Amino acid sequence: MDDDAKPAEDRGREPVVWPEQCRSLMRLASDASRAALKAMAAEREIPAGTVLAEDGQSLTEVGYVLEGTLGMVKLLPDGRRHIIGILIPTDLFGRVFELPLSFRVVALTRARLLTFPLAPFQALLEREPELERLFMVHVLDELDAAREWLLLMNGQRVIQRVASYLILLARRAPGEGAAEITLPLGRKNLAQFLGARPESLSRAFAELARRQVIKALDARGERYRILDPQRLLEISGQDLWLDPPQRPG
Template identity: 45%
Template sequence: MLAIWEREKVPVGHILIEENAEAERIGFVLDGLLAMVKTLPDGRRHIIGLLTPADLFGRAFNGKSGYRIEALTDAELLTCPRTPFEELLTRSPEAERLFLLNVLDELDAAREWVMVLGSGKVVQRVASLLLILCRHKVQGAIAPRAPINLHIQLKRVDIAHLLGTSPESLSRSFKQLERDGIIAINTPYNMDVLDLCELTEAAGNALLIEDFGL
């Protein structure tokens, strides 16, 4: 019954689903970080969204993927071929319900990105990204006023493409947040969020602090 599922490891840079191709496999992210990447004809690439552990990738039922699924870090996956997966959903209403709920969450996440990208200046978008990362980290647990340590697994270029800006502007925004005492940059891939409230303020309140239950 569960024999269709297969555990696999992929290295950084590995392409799981090519752009404009039928997805052959469906899968969950167990560990690591994947990205949905759209390559423009002029060579520029744009990151549409991230896939973190517990997220589902690949598309069932509705045709080709408009973007590439790519591993941003070494990653561990749980995958299965598309057709058996679709049959599973058809046979088991429980599985289909779980899948539906997952897709609804993805929809919320996508709309949240629309919000972030649509409004405001670069600093606000950076702050919003950090807020989302913090939310992932604390996961509902009330964070005290203690600093929140973040491991950024993304290169600056990738973050820039994700936020629709350039690495240079991104760097300046980080520095500004640091000057304002909102974050502390330890290394390019490790920073502490010192004040969640001010960070929310800096995000232009696009993402409400209520999300944290504070």
Template identity: 60%
Template sequence: MSRRGSAAEGVFLEDIPVDTTLRRHLGELSAEVREALLRIGAIRRVAAGAVVMEDNSLCDELGYILEGTLAMVKHLRDGRRHIIGLLVPTDFFGRLFDGPATFSVEAIGDARLLSFPRAPFEALLGQEPDLERLFMVHLLDELDAAREWLLLMNGPKVVQRVASFLLILLRRMADNASSEVVLPLARKDLAHYLGARPETLSRAFASLARQGAIEPIDAVSGRYRVLDRQMLLDLSGQDLVLE
């Protein structure tokens, strides 16, 4: 494992062929575009707790998440910190063609990223329509995530927010053939994220399990199986969902 050229404390370069990762994660791009990305990209290992993008700073890198979960964190003037969104594998982060970031990006646990310097990536984006399309899809995903956040926090009861959160995880993180989800946050952090107390959050999970919507596989590590998606949707109280 190499520690050359670390971008921030807790962020280290990996000696892993970038091309192999590009083929696995960005295989829909042409060989020419992958070759261009190969010339500017690097794989980084990010330690838990590392800040990979500072709030109110000009972002000089773009990141694509390979493994792990990162949090978008808003720092308030009174010193409080609020998690305003989660980034999971296949998500991009970084601000292009614009000013400073409006939140920080921090690693919740150990993670691996594909990292690209901003200026060369911007230049490549203007030259390659396929890459531009991929990035535009990412921007649309960001808008969807923002709408999901509004829907998530719309639930007046904690059990509704938990049900909505599990549905979001099921859509974004689970294998299509599986109904298993893994909570990307520790219980204390998840409670903060959902605007609840840890004990209230535990009761919400227990209530969903009693009603048959989910079952714990390993509650300690945060692994659950969704047994009834429709029940979970009903319990989430998502009034904005149209049949």
């Protein structure tokens, strides 16, 4: 295990208030299932570096990211790590079917999670076909998101990868018009994720700002406003869109 990796702590499971991100599940659940979901749900905060599952293990819980960022990380033979995907607020993590993971799941930042123990959650879905159907829509959305994160690496130039990254974040930003986004990864982790050097990332962000495509909202370069979404799409060179795909509810 890495020196900075901390095992996930079991802090006990306490009933929690249902978060806004998951209200759709609650609306479809029967009264009995809604009570069961609330009883088995737990909110917990974990520090950066917490490992939720190692490569080759199976997660024993499923849930949603409420705050912070989780990473899907591959450890390379030479000891380096490669971030192959990230999970940010409203993303689903874990698998309904117990399969060994081919990567480590680790908190890249402090994170707050809503979790359900896997076995009781599976049993509940089996009793509620409509609930299972909606949850599988969430799973399909997760798979779509994973494929789109992989598109980031198709850009030959760093500025293309940064533009694609910002588009995917902007699609999740609330409201309409010029999106304001907060980068979920620091420059070191983002450089690993996008396969670039930190200084190359800085130049890419500076170039996008110079072209008046984005505007930095803080001195640390963590918050940005998207000024010209269409131009950002063109720079990305990817088959992306600004609005997320809609699935039947």
